[in-house]
Amino acid sequence: GQGLSRGDPMALSPGQGWSCRAVLGEGHQRTVRRVAWSPCGSYLASASFDATTCIWKRHEDDFQCITTLEGHENEVKSVAWAPSGTLLATCSRDKSVWVWEVDEEEEYECVSVLNSHTQDVKHVVWHPNQELLASASYDDTVKLYQEEEDDWVCCATLEGHESTVWSVAFDRSGERLASCSDDKTVRVWRRYKPGNEEGVACSDNEPTWKCVCTLSGYHTRTIYDVAWCHLTGALATACGDDAIRVFEESATGDPRQPTFALAAHDSAGPAVTLHCSASVLSTSVEAEPSRKKRPRVSFSRHMSLMARAVFPVSFLE
Amino acid sequence: MASPFSGVLQLTDLDDYIGPSQECIKPVKVEKKPGKAAAKIRIEADGSYFQINQDGGAQKLEKAKITLNDCLACSGCITSAESVLITQQSHEELCRMLAFNKTAAPTEQKLVVVSVSPQSRASLAAKCKMGVLETAKKLTAFLKSLGKCVHYVFDTTFSRNFSLLESQREFVKRFRKQAEDQKALPMLASACPGWICYVEKTHGSFIIPYISTAKSPQQVMGSLVKGYFAEQQHLTPAQIYHVSVMPCYDKKLEASRPDFFSQEYQTRDVDCVITTGEVLKLLEQEGVSLSDVNPAPLDTMFGSAAEEELTSHAGGGSGGYLEHVYRHAAKELFGIQVDTIHYKPLKNKDFQEVTLEKDGVVLLQFASAYGFRNIQNLMQKLKRGKSPYHYVEVMACPSGCLNGGGQIKLDGESSKDQLQHVERLYESLKTEIPEKNWTVNELYERWLGGAESGRAAEALHTQYHAVEKSSAGFNIKW
Numbered sequence: 001g002q003g004l005s006r007g008d009p010m011a012l013s014p015g016q017g018w019s020c021r022a023v024l025g026e027g028h029q030r031t032v033r034r035v036a037w038s039p040c041g042s043y044l045a046s047a048s049f050d051a052t053t054c055i056w057k058r059h060e061d062d063f064q065c066i067t068t069l070e071g072h073e074n075e076v077k078s079v080a081w082a083p084s085g086t087l088l089a090t091c092s093r094d095k096s097v098w099v100w101e102v103d104e105e106e107e108y109e110c111v112s113v114l115n116s117h118t119q120d121v122k123h124v125v126w127h128p129n130q131e132l133l134a135s136a137s138y139d140d141t142v143k144l145y146q147e148e149e150d151d152w153v154c155c156a157t158l159e160g161h162e163s164t165v166w167s168v169a170f171d172r173s174g175e176r177l178a179s180c181s182d183d184k185t186v187r188v189w190r191r192y193k194p195g196n197e198e199g200v201a202c203s204d205n206e207p208t209w210k211c212v213c214t215l216s217g218y219h220t221r222t223i224y225d226v227a228w229c230h231l232t233g234a235l236a237t238a239c240g241d242d243a244i245r246v247f248e249e250s251a252t253g254d255p256r257q258p259t260f261a262l263a264a265h266d267s268a269g270p271a272v273t274l275h276c277s278a279s280v281l282s283t284s285v286e287a288e289p290s291r292k293k294r295p296r297v298s299f300s301r302h303m304s305l306m307a308r309a310v311f312p313v314s315f316l317e
Numbered sequence: 318m319a320s321p322f323s324g325v326l327q328l329t330d331l332d333d334y335i336g337p338s339q340e341c342i343k344p345v346k347v348e349k350k351p352g353k354a355a356a357k358i359r360i361e362a363d364g365s366y367f368q369i370n371q372d373g374g375a376q377k378l379e380k381a382k383i384t385l386n387d388c389l390a391c392s393g394c395i396t397s398a399e400s401v402l403i404t405q406q407s408h409e410e411l412c413r414m415l416a417f418n419k420t421a422a423p424t425e426q427k428l429v430v431v432s433v434s435p436q437s438r439a440s441l442a443a444k445c446k447m448g449v450l451e452t453a454k455k456l457t458a459f460l461k462s463l464g465k466c467v468h469y470v471f472d473t474t475f476s477r478n479f480s481l482l483e484s485q486r487e488f489v490k491r492f493r494k495q496a497e498d499q500k501a502l503p504m505l506a507s508a509c510p511g512w513i514c515y516v517e518k519t520h521g522s523f524i525i526p527y528i529s530t531a532k533s534p535q536q537v538m539g540s541l542v543k544g545y546f547a548e549q550q551h552l553t554p555a556q557i558y559h560v561s562v563m564p565c566y567d568k569k570l571e572a573s574r575p576d577f578f579s580q581e582y583q584t585r586d587v588d589c590v591i592t593t594g595e596v597l598k599l600l601e602q603e604g605v606s607l608s609d610v611n612p613a614p615l616d617t618m619f620g621s622a623a624e625e626e627l628t629s630h631a632g633g634g635s636g637g638y639l640e641h642v643y644r645h646a647a648k649e650l651f652g653i654q655v656d657t658i659h660y661k662p663l664k665n666k667d668f669q670e671v672t673l674e675k676d677g678v679v680l681l682q683f684a685s686a687y688g689f690r691n692i693q694n695l696m697q698k699l700k701r702g703k704s705p706y707h708y709v710e711v712m713a714c715p716s717g718c719l720n721g722g723g724q725i726k727l728d729g730e731s732s733k734d735q736l737q738h739v740e741r742l743y744e745s746l747k748t749e750i751p752e753k754n755w756t757v758n759e760l761y762e763r764w765l766g767g768a769e770s771g772r773a774a775e776a777l778h779t780q781y782h783a784v785e786k787s788s789a790g791f792n793i794k795w
Binding site: 113151 | 715
């Protein structure tokens with residue numbers, strides 16, 4: 001019973017609206033760890049344990065591998081496209097984060113190799129509207145990067161988690177970031193710009209990020225993924241205890257100390273179902289249980305095409 | 318501990334976590350005797366192992382030994398071998414050697430020679446707020462005062478002449494045979510050990526043929542000191558302890574390459590490499606401020622009156638390979654005399670192009686690529702057959718050797734300002750053309766027997782070895 005429960009208007013099951021359009025079997029030699037669609041929807045990047053990242057160009061249902069990004073020393077854990085569509089980020093167990101640039105001739109070049117983390121980097125995510133990159137690592141930190149002169153630099157390190165940070169997600173505005181960890185908490189961080197009215201100190205005239213909320217006590221195992229709905233502001237987490245949880249921000253909360261309450265929680269054995277509340281009707285929330293019991297969650301505005309890989313499931317935004 | 322190696326070298330074989338299956342895979346040769354019964358092992362009180370044979374006889378078992386060089390050559394487990402090597406080659410090691418020398422019997426004593434790189438000198442000059450000539454003289458005096466055992470202090474600018482000349486000659490040869498040899502061009506510079514080690518471990522036999530075989534100034538100095546100089550001093554190479562002062566830690570790995578170890582004399586060409594920062598530590602240890610030291614005359618390898626003038630080479634703080642190869646090639650291949658070289662910056666300041674054009678035709682296309690990201694892009698272009706260059710000066714460190722990991726960090730200045738400061742000092746010297754150096758020519762003629770001789774090839778060229786990667790599938794971490 002891996003299916004989603006029938007009868008629920010929001011739940012979809014395989015065979016009811018989903019059909020496999022393509023299988024990209026000739027690209028990688030090992031586990032494909034993550035896939036990501038380019039903002040324009042014409043390209044798919046696949047990150048693999050074989051240390052490479054393939055870029056596939058889509059012509060309707062046909063996919064061609066147009067290039068393979070090499071350079072990481074070992075397993076690539078994540079790949080993400082910047083909103084501009086010209087930058088791509090990858091991260092790996094080799095502790096580095098790479099930024100790549102693509103030109104009009106579909107030529108990819110490495111623009112920067114960032115060695116800020118001291119351990120395996122699990123995930124990279126771009127800011128929704130700025131060229132700011134976030135990474136999550138086994139070294140218990142989240143790091144942020146931006147371009148400075150002709151190179152990329154680590155401009156902030158978010159410390160606080162007590163164990164591996166598995167994933168990060170920006171809210172719609174990009175002023176807040178949520179991180180989830182092996183320490184079973186979700187932390188919400190807020191960016192304070194220099195000269196902010198709250199009086200938060202900023203060094204070197206650079207914004208500073210402070211943890212404004214910690215969600216603890218809700219999860220009983222490692223939290224592997226977190227997503228922040230850009231439509232409703234709800235937070236969803238995927239946890240090693242087989243549950244997906246949705247948190248909603250309290251309307252009366254102080255922006256400096258927001259509070260989130262558990263909105264929906266369902267863990268019905270191996271089949272994970274999520275029943276959505278009315279407030280998220282315009283979005284779809286889809287979770288696919290994996291054999292490793294680490295479901296991945298992400299919100300999307302529309303789902304015209306879905307990519308499936310061995311592990312995560314991701315959607316076109 | 319943050320690794321002090323260049324970013325390029327750091328990126329290979331990284332993982333501080335040793336998985337249970339990541340054991341040493343270095344095969345150790347064992348003499349196996351045919352026999353069926355399982356051997357019994359007895360451990361003695363002193364920890365040695367004895368194998369008890371069926372007939373009761375005991376055989377002492379040899380300890381499996383892995384040398385540091387074995388570790389460096391393998392990419393099996395972790396690279397702590399490299400960190401062990403650093404401690405083997407630190408300024409502490411030098412002090413130990415000097416202390417030993419002081420009390421050793423005359424037959425056991427070694428002649429201590431220190432070769433200082435111009436980049437280290439410029440960094441020290443910036444730190445101690447002096448000019449480079451003054452720094453050189455005072456450094457000479459300081460080093461000679463260490464345990465009263467340092468006998469000579471040389472400048473690797475001298476040996477760099479050979480590296481440049483050999484690179485120039487090699488390029489012209491390769492250019493002329495590019496029709497027959499697919500891997501003749503592009504020729505890639507060989508002076509940077511961070512770059513060399515990276516290629517050997519990551520790209521191996523694909524890229525190695527493109528790399529120039531010319532030795533780096535450090536290793537040419539090694540050949541000169543343990544070869545020519547030893548002969549002049551009537552000593553065997555093993556009776557000289559050769560120290561070099563370098564701007565980075567990767568040079569320590571270069572000195573310990575088996576290719577630079579003489580089997581015949583059981584001695585390394587360079588025995589110990591210390592960084593500029595380690596020289597500073599030595600100064601602090603001795604409670605000496607370099608600017609207060611009384612200057613000593615500079616040494617020269619050649620017995621004649623000490624040269625009071627320091628010289629340098631044109632073409633930047635990493636040795637000037639691109640410029641020298643370019644000028645020589647333009648002259649030799651096309652009869653063109655180049656005066657000023659125009660650099661065209663590409664994607665970033667560490668990737669620049671130089672083009673020789675005549676009547677709209679591109680004759681030579683050279684580039685300098687510093688730092689890991691540029692090396693990456695160069696490698697990818699090469700692998701896809703899309704590299705337009707004839708020669709590339711590759712260096713592992715962004716901004717080149719003046720910005721090496723072993724250079725002194727100054728307080729109160731931004732790293733950009735510091736670097737510019739060191740660059741100004743480095744470039745404050747008059748530059749000379751290697752072909753015009755009389756002593757260099759003499760050495761080619763008299764000691765090496767000509768530039769094309771076998772002796773020159775042996776003393777001034779080296780080879781590279783691809784490192785086999787062991788693919789351990791056991792260390793997947795989700």
